[in-house]
Amino acid sequence: MLAANYQKYQQNSVLTASPQELTLMLYNGAIKSCNQGIEAIEEGKIEKAHQYITKTQDIILELKCTLDDKYPISKNFEELYDYIMMLLVDANITKNGERLLEAKAFITDFRDLWKEAMKASKSS
Template sequence: MSIQAYQNNSVETASPGELTLMLYNGCIKFIKVAKTAMENKEIEKKNTNIQKAQNIIQELMVTMNQEYAVSKEILPLYDYMNRRLMEANVKNDAAILDEVHGMAVEFRDTWKEVILQTRKLQYGQGGNA
């Protein structure tokens, strides 16, 4: 199986929670690539990867379930991250990329914990797993 086929299969068989985790990981990866490109003065590569990170944040915003109260707290943070990425791109500011990277890592790590806790509740309650 090719890497591309494996990746496609991973996405097709992933739960919504795992897909969200993949989005966070992608966002983090694109910010890292953008920062390296910024340091190497590869303007087009920096721009492309910042835009990819922004696209992921926008996807997270659009797909967020508005029924949960926490959504009202998270959406402004996503909006902030998106605006900061735009600012980092225009100002060529690696410190802003670091800031947004840190936020994305926090979201990712929190989401990982949510998935683990959910699995424990689904499969591990009462030792019947």
């Protein structure tokens, strides 16, 4: 019962979130998946690591799809997302936790920057 209520809460959160909040949720989801992938690698759970890393890749691809190319900075973001994807692919092939940590650091920086931008837009 509790799990069903939590799932319903999560679904409602996504359905009622603003585009800015959805982007933040994606960043948080990518970080969570990276952490789970790192843990799976450390525990030698190769299939689980693959699942978490591909989930992170899916999220990064979704973030990349949301870029609006009418803004010049979008090209920079696209290149950085491509670099993160390269790190994730390498981490998945080699099951290298260091590469996954590096990808997570970039994603965390993006998330933190996004949070600051959200704060600044609310205060103006």
